[in-house]
Amino acid sequence: MGSIFADFQQAQRVGDGRLLASCLAPIDTARDPHRLQSFAQLSNYQTITADVRYHLIQAPNAVGLPKAEANAWVDIFVALWKTVKELVGLRQGNGTGDWVRAFDAYKELCNFLVRGYTNFGFQSWTVPCLYVAGKYIRMIAMKADSEGRAKDANGGTAFANGFSDDIISDVNKHEKLEQAAWTINRMFTVCLSDRSELAESRKWGIYSTTNLLFKTYFKLNSISLTRNVIRALEAASADLPPLELFPKSHRCTFKYYRGVIDFLQENYTDAEMHLTEALSLCHKDSLKNQEQILTYLIPAHVVNHHQLPNRALLAPHPSLSRIFTPLFDAVRTGSLAAFDEALTSAEPELVKRRVYLTLERTRDICTRNLFRKVFLAAGWEETKDPATGEVAGRIRRTRIRIEEFEAGMRVGYKGAKDVMIERDEVECFLANMIYKNMMKGYIARDRGIVVLSKAGAFPGTGV
Amino acid sequence: MYSSSSAAGHPPWQAQSSYAPNQNAYIQVPARQTFGAQPPVAQPNYYVPPQYMHHPSTDTPIAQPAPPAKKKMNWSPDVRDYVNRSFAQTTSIPGVTKEQIEAKLKEIITDATQTGRLDTMNWKELPLPQEMIQEERKRGLLAPVPHPSYVPSLPTTTSSPVTYQSHPDAPRKRKSAELAKEPGYTIVTPPWRTNAGPLADRVSFVPTEKRPKLDMSSSVSKSKASLESRRRRFEDARAGSNSPRTQESSRGASPEANMIGPIVGRCQKLEKNYFRLTSAPNPDDVRPLEVLRKTLELLKKKWRSDGNYVYICDQFKSLRQDLTVQHIKNDFTTSVYEYHARIALEKGDLGEYNQCQTQLRELYKQNLGGHPVEFKAYRILYFIHTCNQTDMNDVLSDLTLADKKEPAIRHALEVRSALALGNYHKFFKLYLTVPDMGAYLMDMFVERERLAALACLCRAYKPDVRLRFVTEELGFESDEEACQFIIDHVPEESPPLLEERDGDVRFLTGKVGSIFQVAKARAFGQVDIKGQI
Secondary structure (H helix, E strand, O other), rough: HHHHHHHHHHHHHOHHHHHHHHHHHOOOOOOOOOOOHHHHHHOOOHHHHHHHHHHHHOOOOOOOHHHHHHHHHHHHHHHHHHHEEEEEEEEOOOOOOOHHHHHHHHHHHHHHHHHHHHOOOOOOOHHHHHHHHHHHHHHHHHHHHHHHHHHHOOOOOOOOOOOOOOOOOOHOOOHHHHHHOOOHHHHHHHHEEEEEEHHOOHHHHHHHHHHHHHHHHOOOOHHHHHHHHHHHHOOOOOHHOOHHHHHHHHHHHHHHHHHHHHOOOOHHHHHHHHHHHHHHHOOOOOOOHHHHHHHHHHHHHHHOOOOOOHHHHHHOOOOHHHHHHHHHHHHHHOHHHHHHHHHHOHHHHHHHHHHHHHHOOHHHHHHHHHHHHHHHHHEEEEEEOOOOEEEEEEEEOOEEEHHHHHHHHHHHHOOOOOOOHHHHHHHHHHHHHOOOOOOOOOEOOOOEEEOOOOOOOOOOOOO | HHHHHHHHHHHHHHHHHOOOOOOHHHHOOOOOOOOOOOHHHHOOOOOHHHHHHHHHHHHHOOOOOOOOOOOOOOHHHHHHHHHHHHOOOOOOOOOHHHHHHHHHHHHHHHHHHOOOOOOOOOOOOOOOOHHHHHHHHHHHHHHHOOOOOOOOOOOOOOOOOOHHHOOOHHHHHHHHHHHHHHHOOOEEEEHHHHOOOHHHHHHHHOOHHHHHHHHOOOOOOOOHHHHHHHHHHHHHOOOOOOOOOOOOOOOOOOHHHHHOOOOOOOOOOOOOHHHHHHOOHHHHOOOOOOHHHHHHHHHHHHHOOOOOOHHHHHHHHHHHHHHHHOOOOOOHHHHHHHHHHHHHHHHOOHHHHEEEEEHHHHHOOOOOOOHHHHHHHHHHHHHHHHHOOOOOOOHHHHHHHHHHOHHHHHHHHHHHHHHHOOOOOHHHHHHHHOOOOOOHHHHHHHHHHHHHHHHHHHHHEEEEEEEEHHHHOOOOOOOHHHHHHHHHOOOOOEEEEEEEOEEEEEEOHHHOOHHHHHHHHHHHHOOOOOOOO
């Protein structure tokens, strides 16, 4: 008999949600490296229900569960067995396994599980089961989809089913994953809608299922759907336990996704807030996760505060450093040519991570730094005491001819190909700087000069 | 009109018609006695529009009161019994409507008359029309689904008996083709039409009292009533084709509802109104590829001559629907979507345009011809308009290096980057050099970008600039246009912002304050892409 049932009885006896949940994971464990194999060999399609029933209910060591609840678990483990049967077949590679069938079986498991909570009185300590089931249905769904696509490539292309008017619907590409998203959404609802007391509530599973849901929506590239989830969470926020009381892993992932969602909606202030929190919650050894967070946190911070990351921050993350460093070096020196070059060469990578359009904006800082250099190069003027007419001191020259900025831009574009600099375009950039408060002053067009503020012409830069 | 012109020559089966003076004598007989007029008790609570049923007679010029070559129809008792049995309550089959039975019956009798077997046929053994219909449907469902690109050749009037036998619907198809295309087609008209024109007319007669009955019926719920009116619209649309339905639409058709495979259309009409499908499509209403090709040409011509967008859009939607239900996916599909997208662009119907664009994106991925470069460029411009950074990111990730070298795409990308960097100088230069129909898209957002640029200009330039400068920088065609634009966006109570000095019009940027900033915020807040014409 499989260790799965032993774990199940043990978990039920002591009320260990994690142990119980681990029973539903269709994987081998360190403790039992042949778990799947032995579970698959337990029975066959004819007798599986009876066998599972025996192990769960009638075995000598069985915990006496209420009848309805026990029956629900029987259904769950029968579905698990069907899944495992497929997975073992796949592993053997003799054509007896199929990802789509595995997915269907595991989806059945998830549905039984959800029904267990809604109808058959599964207790709240078992909530980790939802997370594990959600996690694996997502993984199996992605496998099933990629298998399906591979098959599709040989045969005909997918067509829109149902009564849609147009040739192609999006449904086909991620058919199983969308179904998985539905299933996970039901799990989310099961957690959110529980009205029992907090100590006994499924609400403690809310963030883990939310995270799974976010993850799935991101994978489906339907990020707009996350908004519904957030709205539902916000609507229920009064009844939810405070976020601080949830496990760090839930909080960190949740904050990460919140931040990325805000980031993608160009709400960089909130994005930075959530991402900073995620970074501080992130385990210090999980570099991969930190890197994920920093991918969005750094651009958000640069856009918000015009502050560039130092090398120490990027040092542990060579792949981030490789794409960010050339870009930010160019910003530092005000080299427009180098900036454009760095942005273009990293474009595919940046687009993939969805940060290209945000980083493009940091070109303003690059331009600002260039104009600032022009200002610094313009030198000093002596000030005279209005009363005596004597030289009282010196300040930087604040009236600067547009030609000087034009020359500055030529320097900034040094080495770039196909760039024509026109005076009107230089003015346009100057106007933008002033409009965006990165430069203080005004353009007097008739006189062909820029009049800069005597007190802090480039706010935040010390001059 | 029939009874008055030849009252003495009533065919026997007509005796119980509602027109007949002695109808009361037979009122208790439960079985139907005629094709057309029904006893009031058996009325279904829906209405078949008269034009649907009467159409054949209006199309065929022989529907005169007293055709000269009129033969009297004297049916044998066997035939009459057969007709009676067809309409008897006990033999009815759910899902087969009276109209379908009538049509089938008409077909059987016509066939028998034509072949001269009317009196020799074994009417007692012959399956009832509803049984035949059911059989046909079964065969239709079981028939192997042909390859999507296969289009059956048009049955001509000389269609061989082979076609007839192998394809039970062939005769109807032929009829609909004739009716749709050759209204004055009299030479080979089947005898039942020449002989019994008024009969055919009456056979499908529907008493007008029915309509009020439907309306007054309190059992018909509101939604049911609207469904009903929807169905009626369908019938109207189908009026031209006299072919009876082989598949029940909307309700009661469970076998077809889960039919997924492609269908092969049989409709020969070029034009068709668009209705959203609520059940499996009827092949009689679907036009095959070769008809659709002609349809596209017709629509192109009509669009050039009439420019009626509502009509064209409707027609294109039905065209797209016919392509979809038949799983036709080739370069023709691409050209349909491209043409519709262009028309929608021209009329600024972005909702429709976006639908086409989404489909085109997938079609291009499968290399189905068309103009991928042109439409990829539009797609970029479109997402500039919608200000959707997530979508724009997706567009960028779709582009290949080769794409980026294409002039149209490069142009669109430069537009995007110019706006991202606030480079209005470059943006308006690009606005003046946009290729193809991109101008229609750029027109969508040029106003708000002008406001943005003005907001920037007014903050940066002090105390004023020449109006000419605004004209040139913001791509206006003339100073007057620039002047009008400024005036249009300035509230009445603000101080004058334009001033004439030294023969120059000056724009007093220093006095503008936040006027354009506010206008800009408002303009960007109202990116409405859902609005369809």
